Amino acid sequence: MQLLFKEWLLEESTVTQYLKDRKISSVENVQFLSKEIKAIINQSFQLRQDIKDSLAKLFLFWKIKKDPELFSPTSIVLTNLQTAEAKREVRDTINHFRDFIMYQSNNNWSEFKKKLNSLDYSVDDMSRDDEEYHQSLRMAKRPEPPEGEIVPLAGMPTGWIWVSLNKEYCQQEGDAMGHCGNAGYHPGDNIFSLRGPDGAAYLTFIVNNRKLGESKGRDNGKPSSKFHPQIMALLLGTWK
Numbered sequence: 649m650q651l652l653f654k655e656w657l658l659e660e661s662t663v664t665q666y667l668k669d670r671k672i673s674s675v676e677n678v679q680f681l682s683k684e685i686k687a688i689i690n691q692s693f694q695l696r697q698d699i700k701d702s703l704a705k706l707f708l709f710w711k712i713k714k715d716p717e718l719f720s721p722t723s724i725v726l727t728n729l730q731t732a733e734a735k736r737e738v739r740d741t742i743n744h745f746r747d748f749i750m751y752q753s754n755n756n757w758s759e760f761k762k763k764l765n766s767l768d769y770s771v772d773d774m775s776r777d778d779e780e781y782h783q784s785l786r787m788a789k790r791p792e793p794p795e796g797e798i799v800p801l802a803g804m805p806t807g808w809i810w811v812s813l814n815k816e817y818c819q820q821e822g823d824a825m826g827h828c829g830n831a832g833y834h835p836g837d838n839i840f841s842l843r844g845p846d847g848a849a850y851l852t853f854i855v856n857n858r859k860l861g862e863s864k865g866r867d868n869g870k871p872s873s874k875f876h877p878q879i880m881a882l883l884l885g886t887w888k
Contacts (some may be wrong), residue, residue: 682760688739692746692833699753702764707742710771741771748778749870761787781798783825786867793824793849796841801879807845812855815839824849837861842878851875853882 686704693700741750752760763769763777796811802808813821816837822829830839834856842851851871854861862884865871871879 652842679701688742691741692739693750693751693753694834699757699761700844703749705762707770710741717729745774745778746832747828748781751781751828754831782826784867790826790848791820791823792847793821793843794818794820794842799840799882799885801885802882802883803877805877808842808878810878811841811843813839821852823848825852825864827852827864828868830854830862840882842875851878 664775678755685707686700689700689703689707693703695703735834764774794813796813798814803808816833816835816839817830818839819829822831823841823842825841830837831853833854836856838855840853840855841849842853850866856864863879865872865875
């Protein structure tokens, strides 16, 4: 049987005490925000349900700590949280940490869970951990990128090719590029990788249902303008 929201919330003694200390008694308002956060997390991550639940609690804690007045019995939070701006704030925060969260959840869940379930773990703390994670990717020695199927395209500069990895997630591509390898993949994702004359990987694009999605340069950066000819060849290609 699915837990009622109140039972779900009160599973964590830290949450219970926090709400009591601040006299937050409007369970309906907390429930509404939790529902919104859960929906965004479910759309953003391919994770086990227990990991999603811990993430939902963490972002709920952050919102309560940031705007405790929203949860007073007289608050109009049910109206405020229905605005596009409020939902975008939660979504942008989650997406900002997406790669870091996916890596920790897949490789370091036991220790990461302790942080998620601590009310002392702040947005600033996760920002620091996120930067350390990406710094470690930048410092790591780049291995050879994975083999893939060459995508036939007109207009590609000499020596450059796009390859389709025919998979949703690839750690080897991530290691070669200094990013997560699309750890937070959506069903139907396929990885396209730009290879240079030296055989190294320079860009990673995600394709889903014949549409281009997320794009990354090395070290999780924005694709450089110097690769516009290669990108335009892909955009105008007949592979679609």
